[in-house]
Amino acid sequence: MSVDTVSMTGWGRTAPTTALRFRPRTYEEAAVAVRGRGPRGVVARGLGRAHGDAAQNAGGSVVDMTALDRIRSVDAVTGTVVCDAGVSLHHLMEVVLPLGWFLPVTPATRHVTVGGAIGSDVHGRNHLTAGSFARHVRALELLTAEGEVRTVLPGTDLFDATAGGLGLTGVILSATLVLRPVATSLMSVATERAAGLDEAMARLTATADGAPYAAARIDLLARGRATGRAVLTRGEHAPLDALPAHARRMPLAFRPLQLPAAPAFLPEGLLGRTSAALLNELRHRAAPAARTGELRKISAFFHSMDALPHWNRVYGRGGFVQYQFTVGDRHGETLYRIVRRLSVRRCPAVHAVLKRFGEGGTGWLSFPAPGWTLSFGLPAGLPGLARLLDGLDEEVAAADGRVCLAKDARLRPDVLAAMYPRLHAFRALHQELDPGGAFRSDLSRRLAL
Structure with missing residues (x-):
């Protein structure tokens, strides 16, 4: 098992911290790493795609699990x-x-x-x-x-x-x-444009019983009647008979999307308000008004950003804050107000996604709950960002909604209980199982979990 001291961040590249990293190759070595933790505790870490500080442990230990990959x-x-x-x-x-x-x-x-x-x-x-x-x-x-x-x-x-x-x-x-x-490794995809948030929400609701995969990419820089305009995509796994003849020879081949000229890294700080607005405009105009039956690779449909290595660099050296919240159907006006507020502020968000959630899971700190969810990223150095997001937290909590902890980097602990009603049960069981606080992270200290 290798052991070294490293600096690490979440995918948002905010708040870098240093920790002792263990990289076990067996379950026995993982147990040694947990027992060898210091007074600041230990937390497991995978590929580092949590946007915030959930897999960081400043001054403590981190168990890198990527070698346990059988x-x-x-x-x-x-x-x-x-x-x-x-x-x-x-x-x-x-x-x-x-x-x-x-x-x-x-x-x-x-x-x-x-x-x-x-x-x-x-x-x-x-x-x-x-x-x-x-x-x-x-x-x-x-x-x-x-x-x-x-x-x-x-x-x-x-x-x-x-x-x-x-x-x-x-x-x-x-x-x-x-x-x-x-039956195949391709998706049958339908794409359509929505002129505003009302239309986007109506179409997502109307197609809830259709294709199993659906989302809308929202333009948070559009204003006026175009506020919340969107490009909707719906998809289902393509049946064999939908494939052209040449593709039926290897219908289940997995070929990840690769951009022909994808750079090994992206330059820092490409996204400002002007460039974000231009990109959103080009994306909206390029989308078809309505198209069905398009065949896409699974990787292109689900994981298009993976084709751009280090895409998180485009927000600049200060990194970015990813914010995702959910509110129930009866609190749709909260979603409207938040989209309008971001639009008025001209926040440079280029990857804002609106989806529908179904029944929540049994996890006490699991994020999804029935209703709407909107996710977007903003440069961490955006003036007034902390005050803006604190205000959004208050609106979301007042609407019985919640923010996603796996993407969080700055939530205040005083609003956490309002968002997660089973928080008390989690804390009680955590105290019972781990009274010495062996498992800790920067997020758990920040939110007193």
């Missing part, structure tokens, strides 16, 4: 896979897609570990029908503060505290997942 078994009949927590969703797709299976839920990047997907209880475009990631976990192995490995099953308090628990109940070592069957 796929232990795949049942190609039932679509069940057992794998280490350090396996990336990318590698999982490489193995299971040629067998006719796909992930039941995938976030907007495939560069996430299975352990990270469970610890954040990630969601995707199909939340209405599939829920979030933990719904499809049949069992997991958890390394506790005492070095004990416990098998944790759905329906137990420990499972509900771990799903979305951001690594604070222990180190996830492995998981048993149930996949979904697919």
Whole structure:
């Protein structure tokens, strides 16, 4: 097992901290890393795609799980896979897609570990029908503060505290997942433009019973009657007979999207208000007014940003803050007010995504709840950003909504309880399981978890 001292940040590149990094290659070495933690505790870390500080531990220890990346078994009949927590969703797709299976839920990047997907209880475009990631976990192995490995099953308090628990109940070592069957590695996609937020919301609601995957990319710089204009995409896994003849020879081939001239890195700070407005305008005009039946690679439909290495650099050296919130259907006016406020402020956001959520999961700190969710990123150095987002927090909490902790880097602890009604249960179980505070992170200290 390698051990070194490193500086690390979340994907948003804010608040860099230094920690002692352990990189175990066996479960036994992971237990040694947990027992060898210092007084500042320890937290597991995967591929570093949490936007905020959930996988950082300033002055403490971090267990880098990426060397624990074995796929232990795949049942190609039932679509069940057992794998280490350090396996990336990318590698999982490489193995299971040629067998006719796909992930039941995938976030907007495939560069996430299975352990990270469970610890954040990630969601995707199909939340209405599939829920979030933990719904499809049949069992997991958890390394506790005492070095004990416990098998944790759905329906137990420990499972509900771990799903979305951001690594604070222990180190996830492995998981048993149930996949979904697919006939091809292509998506059948419908695209349409919406002239404003009303239209975007109406169309997302109207198509809720259609294609399982749906989202709208919102232009947060548009104003007036165009406020909240959007490009909607809906998709479903393409059947074999939808493929052209040449593609039917290898219908399940997994070929990740690669841009022909993608740079090894992106220059710093490409996005200002003017460039963001121009990019949004070009994207909206380039989208078809209405198109159906377009075939796209799975990677192009789900993970288009993965084709741009280090895309997080475009916000500048100060990094960016990712903000995602959800509110229920009866609080749709809160969504309207927030979109209008961002539009009036001319906030330089180029990747704002609106989706519908279905029934929430059982995880006590899991983010999704029925209703609407909007996600966007803003430069961390934007003048007045802290005051703006604090105000959004207040609006979201007053509407019985919540912000996503896995993407958070600056939420105040005083609004947390209003957003997460099962927070008390989480804290009580955490204290019972880990009275010495073995598992900690920068986020857990900031929010007193």
